[in-house]
Amino acid sequence: MAYVATRGGERAIEQSERLFREEMGGFDRDRVEEVKKSLPYLIDRVMGEASLYDEDLAALALAQTGGELYEAVLLLRAWRTTQPRLQVAAPIEQDTLFTHRRISAAFKDIPGGQVLGPTLDYAHRILATDVLQGAPYAPEPVEPATNPSPAYQPSVSAWQAENDLIDPPTNDPTKGNDIPDLTREPLLFPSKRAHTLQSLARAETGGVLALGYAAMRGYGQAHPTVNELRLAEAEIAVTHPDGRQFSAGRVKVSQAEVVDKKGEKLGIGYAATFGWNEVKCIAAATLDLNSPGAEKGSATEEEFFLYHTEGVESSGFCIHFKLPHYVTFQSSLDAMRDAKAKKAGQSKSSDMEPAE
Amino acid sequence: MSLTALTKPWEAMSYGFLDGSAKRELRRKMLKSVAVPGCQMPYASREVPMARGWGTGGLQVSLTLVNPQTRVKVIDQGADDSVNAASIRRFIARVAGTPTTKDALDADLIQSRHRIPEEILREDQVLVLQVPNPEPLRPVQPNMSIARQMHADADYGRMWLQLYEQIVRSGRVMQGASYPSLVHGRHVMTPSPIPRWDVPKLHMAKHLTILSAGREKRIFAVPPFTRVEPLVFSDVPYKVEEHGALTCTRSGTTGFFMNEIPRDDGSSAFEVSDSEWGVKTIRARDGNGESRGETWYKDGEMPQ
Numbered sequence: 001m002a003y004v005a006t007r008g009g010e011r012a013i014e015q016s017e018r019l020f021r022e023e024m025g026g027f028d029r030d031r032v033e034e035v036k037k038s039l040p041y042l043i044d045r046v047m048g049e050a051s052l053y054d055e056d057l058a059a060l061a062l063a064q065t066g067g068e069l070y071e072a073v074l075l076l077r078a079w080r081t082t083q084p085r086l087q088v089a090a091p092i093e094q095d096t097l098f099t100h101r102r103i104s105a106a107f108k109d110i111p112g113g114q115v116l117g118p119t120l121d122y123a124h125r126i127l128a129t130d131v132l133q134g135a136p137y138a139p140e141p142v143e144p145a146t147n148p149s150p151a152y153q154p155s156v157s158a159w160q161a162e163n164d165l166i167d168p169p170t171n172d173p174t175k176g177n178d179i180p181d182l183t184r185e186p187l188l189f190p191s192k193r194a195h196t197l198q199s200l201a202r203a204e205t206g207g208v209l210a211l212g213y214a215a216m217r218g219y220g221q222a223h224p225t226v227n228e229l230r231l232a233e234a235e236i237a238v239t240h241p242d243g244r245q246f247s248a249g250r251v252k253v254s255q256a257e258v259v260d261k262k263g264e265k266l267g268i269g270y271a272a273t274f275g276w277n278e279v280k281c282i283a284a285a286t287l288d289l290n291s292p293g294a295e296k297g298s299a300t301e302e303e304f305f306l307y308h309t310e311g312v313e314s315s316g317f318c319i320h321f322k323l324p325h326y327v328t329f330q331s332s333l334d335a336m337r338d339a340k341a342k343k344a345g346q347s348k349s350s351d352m353e354p355a356e
Numbered sequence: 357m358s359l360t361a362l363t364k365p366w367e368a369m370s371y372g373f374l375d376g377s378a379k380r381e382l383r384r385k386m387l388k389s390v391a392v393p394g395c396q397m398p399y400a401s402r403e404v405p406m407a408r409g410w411g412t413g414g415l416q417v418s419l420t421l422v423n424p425q426t427r428v429k430v431i432d433q434g435a436d437d438s439v440n441a442a443s444i445r446r447f448i449a450r451v452a453g454t455p456t457t458k459d460a461l462d463a464d465l466i467q468s469r470h471r472i473p474e475e476i477l478r479e480d481q482v483l484v485l486q487v488p489n490p491e492p493l494r495p496v497q498p499n500m501s502i503a504r505q506m507h508a509d510a511d512y513g514r515m516w517l518q519l520y521e522q523i524v525r526s527g528r529v530m531q532g533a534s535y536p537s538l539v540h541g542r543h544v545m546t547p548s549p550i551p552r553w554d555v556p557k558l559h560m561a562k563h564l565t566i567l568s569a570g571r572e573k574r575i576f577a578v579p580p581f582t583r584v585e586p587l588v589f590s591d592v593p594y595k596v597e598e599h600g601a602l603t604c605t606r607s608g609t610t611g612f613f614m615n616e617i618p619r620d621d622g623s624s625a626f627e628v629s630d631s632e633w634g635v636k637t638i639r640a641r642d643g644n645g646e647s648r649g650e651t652w653y654k655d656g657e658m659p660q
């Protein structure tokens with residue numbers, strides 16, 4: 001007799017991966033291109049959670065994993081972490097964002113105007129079943145406005161700061177490589193401001209929403225008003241070694257500011273992420289708004305929400321419970337059986353005690 | 357000197373997957389953790405091509421320590437053939453070109469999930485333990501920043517209280533695996549979820565043990581010849597699992613940590629958990645030569 005299982009593990013894992021891949025079959029550049037073109041909001045979400053802005057790689061990750069989102073994000077993160085950090089782009093000011101959509105719920109009108117931009121907010125959510133009957137879906141063409149809104153807009157909070165409604169955050173002069181980088185350092189608490197914002201930027205959308213929603217429903221101290229929500233494109237300005245600054249391209253970004261009454265002024269919560277993801281930004285900004293002074297262990301405490309919205313870590317740990325745990329289980333069984341035997345022994349001896 | 361002299365040809369992947377800056381950070385943190393035994397050192401913990409919670413902390417340490425000559429053994433719950441052990445072994449060999457082995461005595465580096473081999477490890481060997489939760493105080497203090505402060509103050513009162521409460525309620529310490537242990541008389545650490553059976557193997561061991569939690573981003577170490585003492589009360593001695601008298605139904609070996617296999621008739625059979633020890637025992641029994649080394653446990657007892 002011998003241990004026949006010695007090579008079993010290797011064959012089994014190989015075949016199980018093949019089974020998974022068989023369902024999607026082979027794929028090529030055309031499929032990746034199709035994914036990229038047809039699912040821009042999914043691409044955006046994945047790029048945000050992966051903290052890697054590359055539409056082609058995001059589409060590739062989705063095609064390669066059959067849309068298993070956690071797997072796609074992990075693929076991109078594992079690729080990203082091996083890449084050298086060549087440059088730190090210049091900071092982006094809000095009024096330099098090429099803005100597609102910018103709304104405020106705090107005021108009826110705002111300097112620069114309410115810009116609805118692209119949204120499904122007012123669409124009737126009716127499934128286009130005709131398409132399945134063979135009728136192709138062609139969206140109505142957009143009619144250009146006679147007075148297009150300006151592409152660059154000031155921030156609403158800048159106006160509030162001018163009017164003494166808000167204490168603007170103090171200017172952080174940290175530059176370039178000195179800016180704390182969450183992908184190169186561990187997250188420690190109390191968290192550095194840069195780490196908090198980076199962590200929220202790459203948090204898992206569903207996780208941020210769950211905890212943000214808990215805060216909105218009343219498990220937080222502050223009720224958010226959307227001061228400003230913006231979908232935009234940001235210019236990535238980097239410096240050439242010879243000193244010239246140039247644009248490395250534009251990336252889609254979304255950001256949200258939410259406010260709440262805090263004494264005589266407004267408290268502000270902020271979040272931004274790669275790609276257009278409004279739900280995530282509003283929920284994340286709500287957590288940020290609620291975090292100062294939050295009770296330890298509450299859903300709005302920084303340590304609690306930053307740890308538990310980290311999608312790669314939370315999903316990985318969740319699926320790790322599929323791994324065999326029989327050694328730890330055996331160890332607990334041993335303690336339980338021994339305690340049980342001790343109890344049985346005790347009750348037997350107490351039975352024999354004479355009644356008082 | 358020209359610029360080309362300073363660069364190297366482009367490669368799709370760094371040797372051992374991790375890039376130089378990640379390895380440098382890990383080396384620094386490993387040195388720190390050796391310098392302060394049992395103390396948890398935070399590190400960035402890069403993503404690797406494996407899911408968090410599946411040995412990514414151990415993997416990052418292994419990938420940093422290996423060179424093309426390092427003979428690597430990977431075990432999961434004691435077994436080399438366990439699916440995830442096979443996956444990790446294959447990955448290390450693929451990205452670092454290391455030879456692999458199943459023999460604990462033959463290995464330079466052993467990455468393990470939740471077991472320490474039954475054979476005594478030597479000075480020249482490194483044991484890398486995968487750690488799901490690096491914080492022994494988690495059951496009494498889930499908040500990591502407070503727990504960190506408690507370690508700094510050596511404030512372990514609640515730890516002791518928890519053990520005491522278990523004894524009062526159940527008549528014994530109910531901690532199964534991950535038995536909290538005092539390292540070098542200063543820091544309480546979790547030895548990772550190894551069974552209680554394995555904890556005494558760490559005490560004054562000749563080999564270096566590095567414990568790494570990838571998801572939780574913490575690394576800590578037990579340097580060679582360091583005291584590792586399970587937290588016990590002087591009148592309630594430390595108790596390992598009662599496996600000393602069990603016999604493996606496959607190999608016939610007795611006196612080692614066993615896996616319990618439920619049987620149809622309601623009874624249990626036992627198989628030795630250290631699978632390679634089982635293989636070696638079978639080989640010796642079948643007259644294929646003796647390859648077993650000296651073991652920590654003798655006749656099912658750990659010599660004091």
